[in-house]
Amino acid sequence: MDSSNQSSCAPVVHDARLRVRYAETDQMKVVYHSNYIVWMEVGRVELLRSLGYSYEDMEKDGYGLPVVEVHCRYRQPALYDDVVLIRTSIAQLRSKLIRFSYQILRESSGELLAEGESTHMVKGPDGKVTALPDKYMEPLRKAKGC
Amino acid sequence: MDSSNQSSCAPVVHDARLRVRYAETDQMKVVYHSNYIVWMEVGRVELLRSLGYSYEDMEKDGYGLPVVEVHCRYRQPALYDDVVLIRTSIAQLRSKLIRFSYQILRESSGELLAEGESTHMVKGPDGKVTALPDKYMEPLRKAKGC
Amino acid sequence: MDSSNQSSCAPVVHDARLRVRYAETDQMKVVYHSNYIVWMEVGRVELLRSLGYSYEDMEKDGYGLPVVEVHCRYRQPALYDDVVLIRTSIAQLRSKLIRFSYQILRESSGELLAEGESTHMVKGPDGKVTALPDKYMEPLRKAKGC
Amino acid sequence: MDSSNQSSCAPVVHDARLRVRYAETDQMKVVYHSNYIVWMEVGRVELLRSLGYSYEDMEKDGYGLPVVEVHCRYRQPALYDDVVLIRTSIAQLRSKLIRFSYQILRESSGELLAEGESTHMVKGPDGKVTALPDKYMEPLRKAKGC
Numbered sequence: 085m086d087s088s089n090q091s092s093c094a095p096v097v098h099d100a101r102l103r104v105r106y107a108e109t110d111q112m113k114v115v116y117h118s119n120y121i122v123w124m125e126v127g128r129v130e131l132l133r134s135l136g137y138s139y140e141d142m143e144k145d146g147y148g149l150p151v152v153e154v155h156c157r158y159r160q161p162a163l164y165d166d167v168v169l170i171r172t173s174i175a176q177l178r179s180k181l182i183r184f185s186y187q188i189l190r191e192s193s194g195e196l197l198a199e200g201e202s203t204h205m206v207k208g209p210d211g212k213v214t215a216l217p218d219k220y221m222e223p224l225r226k227a228k229g230c
Numbered sequence: 231m232d233s234s235n236q237s238s239c240a241p242v243v244h245d246a247r248l249r250v251r252y253a254e255t256d257q258m259k260v261v262y263h264s265n266y267i268v269w270m271e272v273g274r275v276e277l278l279r280s281l282g283y284s285y286e287d288m289e290k291d292g293y294g295l296p297v298v299e300v301h302c303r304y305r306q307p308a309l310y311d312d313v314v315l316i317r318t319s320i321a322q323l324r325s326k327l328i329r330f331s332y333q334i335l336r337e338s339s340g341e342l343l344a345e346g347e348s349t350h351m352v353k354g355p356d357g358k359v360t361a362l363p364d365k366y367m368e369p370l371r372k373a374k375g376c
Numbered sequence: 377m378d379s380s381n382q383s384s385c386a387p388v389v390h391d392a393r394l395r396v397r398y399a400e401t402d403q404m405k406v407v408y409h410s411n412y413i414v415w416m417e418v419g420r421v422e423l424l425r426s427l428g429y430s431y432e433d434m435e436k437d438g439y440g441l442p443v444v445e446v447h448c449r450y451r452q453p454a455l456y457d458d459v460v461l462i463r464t465s466i467a468q469l470r471s472k473l474i475r476f477s478y479q480i481l482r483e484s485s486g487e488l489l490a491e492g493e494s495t496h497m498v499k500g501p502d503g504k505v506t507a508l509p510d511k512y513m514e515p516l517r518k519a520k521g522c
Numbered sequence: 523m524d525s526s527n528q529s530s531c532a533p534v535v536h537d538a539r540l541r542v543r544y545a546e547t548d549q550m551k552v553v554y555h556s557n558y559i560v561w562m563e564v565g566r567v568e569l570l571r572s573l574g575y576s577y578e579d580m581e582k583d584g585y586g587l588p589v590v591e592v593h594c595r596y597r598q599p600a601l602y603d604d605v606v607l608i609r610t611s612i613a614q615l616r617s618k619l620i621r622f623s624y625q626i627l628r629e630s631s632g633e634l635l636a637e638g639e640s641t642h643m644v645k646g647p648d649g650k651v652t653a654l655p656d657k658y659m660e661p662l663r664k665a666k667g668c
Contacts (some may be wrong), residue, residue, distance in 0.1 A: 089415075105560060106256055106257070106262070106567070107264060107560045107563060109257040110252055110253065110255050110256065110257070111252070111256070111258075112442065113409035117413065118254050118410045119410070121409065121413055122410050122545045124432050125410075125545060126543060138603060139544075140602055140603040143602075146402060150450075150453075151448065151450055152444075152449065153448065154447070155445075156445065156446050156447075157445055158445065161442075164578055165567075165576060165577070166579075202326070251414060251417060252417055252421070253414045258586060258588065260588075264556045267592075268399045268556050268619075271398055275398070275457075275575065277536075286456055289456075294550060296550065296552075296599075297596055298595065298596050299594045299596065300555060300594050301589045301594075301595075302591070303590065304589055304591065304592075306589075307588075310435075310514075311421075348660045354587040399554050399556060402547045403547040403548070403602055405547065405549040410545060
């Protein structure tokens with residue numbers, strides 16, 4: 085479902101892959117725009133998995149990454165049954181804040197369909213903003229590149 | 231948003247009202263069928279509210295009504311921007327199980343768009359199937375009619 | 377469902393109102409963030425209706441307002457069964473482009489839950505970017521204020 | 523993403539595979555029940571693809587399979603990040619009506635999470651109920667088994 089490229093010091097750019105569902109289209113015969121925001125979730129979750137852990141692990145450990153900002157620019161419509169790539173990388177990384185960057189592409193043509201960012205704060209077991217533990221932070225730091 | 235008719239011993243039939251969102255349409259230019267299942271949720275939640283309590287109260291009290299079965303028969307398509315009525319009543323009531331019955335209508339024409347049922351078990355604070363406390367059950371019993 | 381204030385030259389700010397559905401929550405026990413993007417659609421559609429026409433009329437006439445950009449900043453989580461206001465106004469207006477601005481508020485407390493913008497191009501009957509006809513543009517111009 | 527078993531005269535049972543998205547959970551910390559109905563769509567679309575054509579081809583050809591009835595019985599909750607199998611087969615086949623049958627399973631444990639059916643009429647290029655052309659019907663007939 086996923087592929088990733090990762091060299092010593094180069095940033096990780098991860099491609100998650102999904103197929104557009106009929107449920108995701110609207111009567112303009114394109115994908116309804118809020119679904120891209122859901123796809124970004126798929127992109128960052130699969131990026132984390134490619135780094136060696138799952139968002140679910142992190143949540144069971146008491147940490148979460150609630151979204152504080154989301155931004156999406158739509159270029160070309162995604163269509164029903166398209167296979168779509170969500171190309172995700174880490175745009176910004178601070179101890180208590182992570183910003184992911186996304187490009188959404190039509191696999192068959194390579195066309196850029198949309199691009200965007202999502203910003204997340206780190207929430208700890210007590211529900212407050214906190215620093216992400218090293219075991220989660222270190223792989224992110226490497227993935228961001230140097 | 232809602233209206234209800236309620237006489238001494240007649241069953242309560244409650245109409246919740248909502249407007250179809252663009253997000254709910256699909257490229258067949260009708261409402262995608264899974265959204266009717268969400269509308270049933272709106273219907274039963276508003277029926278409970280008309281009986282004097284909210285599902286949220288019940289949940290804060292430790293009780294829940296997870297869905298164990300859902301059934302929907304589609305007659306006519308709901309269309310974008312339609313105002314839709316979700317006519318809800320109680321089809322079956324046992325201490326640990328509730329079945330709601332729904333008719334979904336286009337308000338402007340009165341046409342029947344879909345009809346269905348959802349069956350729920352009662353889950354208690356310990357996560358197990360249990361009997362619904364009297365304060366929640368009694369209004370349901372009256373609403374079912376005699 | 378809606379209310380609006382509108383004076384001679386003051387910009388129209390329109391409040392649409394909706395109740396959070398269980399379907400819109402996620403396991404963080406708050407509304408999943410992509411739903412705010414759907415609520416923005418509700419906000420702008422009801423703003424148009426308050427100006428005297430519906431988006432559906434516009435579409436039947438061959439015009440559409442596809443989203444080219446969306447942006448949302450999340451302040452406080454919306455919760456299940458909350459009544460939410462989507463306060464919508466027109467931030468920018470050009471013949472072929474409209475930007476709406478939104479504040480999403482919890483009705484009970486008046487708290488700001490999120491704010492954002494959506495930008496739309498005007499698409500004509502031939503599927504190309506075009507100027508919005510006067511009958512749709514004029515009410516928007518007045519609503520933007522002077 | 524998919525696998526299928528197909529022998530001479532045995533019915534085709536096709537497994538589509540997907541991972542539960544955070545967006546699909548609700549505050550009961552399980553998958554919200556209407557999402558299973560969307561997953562059924564994934565199941566039948568991938569079953570068709572395994573037979574050599576796509577639902578999209580069929581639609582471009584002027585034919586559609588609107589849902590006339592859906593039924594789902596929930597056994598165990600699907601959870602966030604679960605990999606889920608949608609095991610789909612053809613339960614009934616008439617020239618103008620198709621019924622698919624589904625089992626939804628947790629891949630890791632093999633547990634049955636839900637089972638259900640969806641019934642579809644065949645709609646032709648003129649929007650009326652019609653018989654499905656042979657090129658689409660013949661593979662279905664074989665897939666149903668003898």
